[in-house]
Amino acid sequence: MIFMSVLLFYPDDQLLATSYSFDYKLRLVLSFVTTILFSAVYEYTRQQNFNTIQELNQKNNYLALHDQLTGLPNRRYLQNYLAREIARAERHHQSLAIMLCDIDKFKRVNDQYGHDCGDRVLIETAQLILHAIRKQDLVARWGGEEFLFVLPETGLAQAEVLGNLVRSKLSQHHFAILPTDEQITMSFGIALLASETTIDEAICQADKALYCAKHRGRDQVVIYDSAMAS
Ligand SMILES: Nc1nc2c(ncn2[C@@H]2O[C@H](COP(=O)(O)OP(=O)(O)OP(=O)(O)O)[C@@H](O)[C@H]2O)c(=O)[nH]1
Incomplete structure (x- = not known):
C-alpha cells in the first residue's frame, strides 16, 4: 500500500507517465485504504466468530460427556x-x-x-x-x-x-x-x-x-x- 502511494504521488514523469489529478490519486489511495480496513475488520470478526464456535463446540462436548451437578464424567x-x-x-x-x-x-x-x-x-x-x-x-x-x-x-x-x-x-x-x-x-x-x-x-x-x-x-x-x- 505504501509502495503504491509512493508510486502514485512521486513527481510525474519521473517514475510513471501518469497524468491523473492529485484529487483522483488521493481518492484512489483512500479507496485502497478503506478496502484494506474493511478486509481487516472482516477478517478479525471472522476469526472471532470461528473462536466462539470452537469454544461453544468444546462446551457442548464437555456437557455431553459430564454430569452437570458434580462435574464428573457421565x-x-x-x-x-x-x-x-x-x-x-x-x-x-x-x-x-x-x-x-x-x-x-x-x-x-x-x-x-x-x-x-x-x-x-x-x-x-x-x-x-x-x-x-x-x-x-x-x-x-x-x-x-x-x-x-x-x-x-x-x-x-x-x-x-x-x-x-x-x-x-x-x-x-x-x-x-x-x-x-x-x-x-x-x-x-x-x-x-x-x-x-x-x-x-x-x-x-x-x-x-x-x-x-x-x-x-x-x-x-x-x-x-x-x-x-x-
Ligand atoms: N438430591 C438429589 N437426589 C437424587 C438425585 N438423583 C437421585 N436422587 C435421589 O436418590 C434417592 C435414592 O433412593 P433409593 O434408591 O431408595 O436408595 P437409598 O435411599 O439411598 O437407599 P439404599 O441405596 O438402599 O441405601 C432417591 O430419593 C432419588 O430421588 C440427585 O441428582 N439429587
Whole structure:
C-alpha cells in the first residue's frame, strides 16, 4: 500500500507517465485504504466468530460427556474410556478393577433436609472421591447417588483398600449443610475385569457385590464372588 502511494504521488514523469489529478490519486489511495480496513475488520470478526464456535463446540462436548451437578464424567464418557482402558489392560496383561458405590439411605437425606441439600451432599461426595483416587483412576456418576470407579492396574485387594479408604473418609467427613451428628455412609461392590469377562458382565458383578453390601447392613466393601451369580 505504501509502495503504491509512493508510486502514485512521486513527481510525474519521473517514475510513471501518469497524468491523473492529485484529487483522483488521493481518492484512489483512500479507496485502497478503506478496502484494506474493511478486509481487516472482516477478517478479525471472522476469526472471532470461528473462536466462539470452537469454544461453544468444546462446551457442548464437555456437557455431553459430564454430569452437570458434580462435574464428573457421565456414562457416555465411560463407554469410550472403558473401551480404551480394556484394550490397554489386555495389551499389557494388567488387571482392571471396577468398583460401584452408592450412598446409603440417600432418600432419607432428601426427604429430611430437602433436594438441594441432597444435591450438595452429592457434589461434596464427588469431590471427596476425586481427592482419594490416583491420577490414572476414573470415577464417573453412574446414576442418581451411584458412582463407578475404573481402576487400571488394580487387583481386587487394592480396590478393596481404596473402597475402604473412601468409605472411612466419607464417614469422617462433616457436611457443612447437614447437622453435625448426621453421618453419610456408602456401600461398595467390586469386580475384576478378567479376560473372559465383558465390561457389562463386570459392571453387573460389581452391582451384585454392591447389592450384597447393602443387604449385609451397608457402609462396607464387598468383593464379587461367583456364589452371588444367581
Ligand atoms: N438430591 C438429589 N437426589 C437424587 C438425585 N438423583 C437421585 N436422587 C435421589 O436418590 C434417592 C435414592 O433412593 P433409593 O434408591 O431408595 O436408595 P437409598 O435411599 O439411598 O437407599 P439404599 O441405596 O438402599 O441405601 C432417591 O430419593 C432419588 O430421588 C440427585 O441428582 N439429587
